Amino acid sequence: MATPDAHPPTRDIPLSPSQRWRAYWVCVAVAAITILDLSKVNVALPSIEAALGSSSTELQLIVSGYVLTFGLALVPAGRIGDQRSRRALFITGLSVFTVTSLVCALAPTTTVLMIGRLAQGIGAGIQMPQVLGMIQQLFHGKERGRAFGLFGAAVGIATAFGPTLGGLLIAIGGPTDGWRGIFWMNVPLCLIAIGLAVWVLPSTRERSRRRLELDPTGVLLFGGSVLALLWPFLFTTGSPDDNPQRWWLLVVFVLLAAAFVWWERRYDRSGKSPLIPFSLFRLSSYRNGTLLATAQFAALPALFLLTTLYLQLGLGLAPVFAGLVTVGFALSSAFASWIGGNLVGRIGRPLVVWGV
Numbered sequence: 001m002a003t004p005d006a007h008p009p010t011r012d013i014p015l016s017p018s019q020r021w022r023a024y025w026v027c028v029a030v031a032a033i034t035i036l037d038l039s040k041v042n043v044a045l046p047s048i049e050a051a052l053g054s055s056s057t058e059l060q061l062i063v064s065g066y067v068l069t070f071g072l073a074l075v076p077a078g079r080i081g082d083q084r085s086r087r088a089l090f091i092t093g094l095s096v097f098t099v100t101s102l103v104c105a106l107a108p109t110t111t112v113l114m115i116g117r118l119a120q121g122i123g124a125g126i127q128m129p130q131v132l133g134m135i136q137q138l139f140h141g142k143e144r145g146r147a148f149g150l151f152g153a154a155v156g157i158a159t160a161f162g163p164t165l166g167g168l169l170i171a172i173g174g175p176t177d178g179w180r181g182i183f184w185m186n187v188p189l190c191l192i193a194i195g196l197a198v199w200v201l202p203s204t205r206e207r208s209r210r211r212l213e214l215d216p217t218g219v220l221l222f223g224g225s226v227l228a229l230l231w232p233f234l235f236t237t238g239s240p241d242d243n244p245q246r247w248w249l250l251v252v253f254v255l256l257a258a259a260f261v262w263w264e265r266r267y268d269r270s271g272k273s274p275l276i277p278f279s280l281f282r283l284s285s286y287r288n289g290t291l292l293a294t295a296q297f298a299a300l301p302a303l304f305l306l307t308t309l310y311l312q313l314g315l316g317l318a319p320v321f322a323g324l325v326t327v328g329f330a331l332s333s334a335f336a337s338w339i340g341g342n343l344v345g346r347i348g349r350p351l352v353v354w355g356v
Helices: 017-039 042-052 056-083 086-106 110-138 141-173 180-184 186-200 216-234 244-269 278-282 284-314 319-324 327-347 349-355
Strands: none
Touching (some): 017 086, 017 110, 017 141, 017 186, 042 056, 042 110, 042 141, 042 284, 056 086, 056 110, 086 110, 086 180, 086 186, 141 180, 141 284, 141 319, 141 327, 180 186, 216 244, 244 278, 278 284
């Protein structure tokens, strides 16, 4: 067990209901912008290819590279937020996201755009776990279920409306530079969000004199495992330059993942706090919920990416019309998330089973 001083205790946030919900909506708005940036870029890939002469591998990295760095930053950023200040990490991640959106909007080449997207994913990965941690801390009981239901609705709307919004921006800006508007729109929205975050988000940590306990070995092993797992798929584009040797990295992934599990258990037994406490997976609700969420989020982004590419490149639809196909999903999933958030406290796990 870690000593109490190693992790300053999370204190309840003494806010009125209106203050809690104001802070909540700032967090949810930023999470929606983050998810929106994943799905709205999908519809811009043909335009980016035409404007910058990007290869299929480069286009893959523009989309999947964002997800890769997003995933790499999530766990360590969440840990730092737990130990220090979620508010400070939230503002830091949002600031990185804003600057890198500007870099993407001004990118003169595909290389600059790819670098901007990788850095943008880091910014998103820094602030997203703070959003979930803040919601968890702001609300309790049935109110928490309602809050997460609305959060799911916002994420669903952002995911599904992204292609529509991206297509509209391309239609307004033109086929050559319209895709830049997808990144330009982030800049004013994020600047407003930073101002609101400074104003309404509460401080969630007591000041600590203890040094930050980050488990650097665990971070390196975790990052290496994720990179080795995703790298072969990032470069699977069906183009002639695909190198089959890349699949050997999956063996590296297995070795690194095994080393990570061993290290984390050893680190935990030494009385320190591991990056991922595997004891959590003994809780069936946590373990099963994690598996379900993994399955859903593994499938959903790919569904939207392939659908929008097929509608544009296969059927020849304009980006704005290709994006409109997802509107029905957005509206129905948003409504279902809101209903589910209100019912989950009364029905419980059967509601999740019915949804699956």
